[in-house]
Amino acid sequence: MFHRHPSFSILLSAVLLSHLHSTQAADFCVADLTSRMTTTGYTCKNPTNVTADDFVFTTLVRGGNTTNINKAVAVPGFVQQFPGLNGLGLAVARADIEPGGAIPLHTHPAASEMIYVAEGSVTAGFISGAPSNVVYVKKLNKGEVMVFPRGLFHFQANTGEEHATVIASFSNSDPGVQVVSSALFGNDFSSFLVEKTTNIDEAEVKKLKALLGGSG
Structure with missing residues (x-):
């Protein structure tokens, strides 16, 4: 009958623990927001300090303050606000737009964007690159989706008579x-x-x- 030496059990435990940490590191890289942002993202947070909260973002439950010149506000869920996105090529945001308001013409240099109209309706569009500069505009109703290619100027305007809420997703955890x-x-x-x-x-x-x- 084979008897395991105590040191074998210790070695096995160490190997399994090391494997667990390496697997976690390969599975995800929660951002250590105290580190410096680089072109490849943030340094990974120590896996032993990672919790389920790192993968949950609750800020989009409520809209922001639309009392401003644009009558609109965008609340980002980029890696800086949502560390679990680090390295995943994903980000999210919520825009609330009052009637007559708009998210002004802007661009995300590092990501394409897709919007989903959760409430109300918006007129949205983007401008293609030079030299054509073609404008693509569409009125979107609740439940409809539109995509804006990476780096192109785009906007959302509330041309309706009720509050509009738009949920956006991005192809980069730091779209810019x-x-x-x-x-x-x-x-x-x-x-x-x-x-x-x-x-x-x-x-x-x-x-x-x-x-x-x-x-x-």
């Missing part, structure tokens, strides 16, 4: 975002240069800067 109006008029980009590079009258540029918090 740049809003056209903020990029042009919400910073210290010289009004003179904005005029020269957009052909918008400098007086109008300064008016828009005052409206959006820019200067210069």
Whole structure:
């Protein structure tokens, strides 16, 4: 009859524990948000410190504050807010838009986006790249879906008479975002240069800067 030596049991336990940790590491890489973001994502959180909460995001249950110039708000669930997304190529967001409001023209440089209308209706669209610059616009009702290809300018506007809620998914855990109006008029980009590079009258540029918090 074979008798196991005590040291064999210790060795077996160590091997199994090591295998468990390596399997977890291969299965997922929950973001350690205290680490520095790189082009490949965040450093992995120690698997022994990972909990089910790292894979759950509850912030989208409630909409944000739409009392602003756009009458709309977007609440992101990117890797910075949802660490379990790290390395998975996924992200989520919720947009709430009041009648007459809009999510302004913007782009996600690192991801394609798909939206699902959960409440109300929206008019949504995107602009294809140069030189064609074709505009694709569609009114979407509750339950309908639209996709925006990576990097293209797109928007959602509430042209209906009731509150609209849109749920968005992305093909990158850190899609990035740049809003056209903020990029042009919400910073210290010289009004003179904005005029020269957009052909918008400098007086109008300064008016828009005052409206959006820019200067210069």
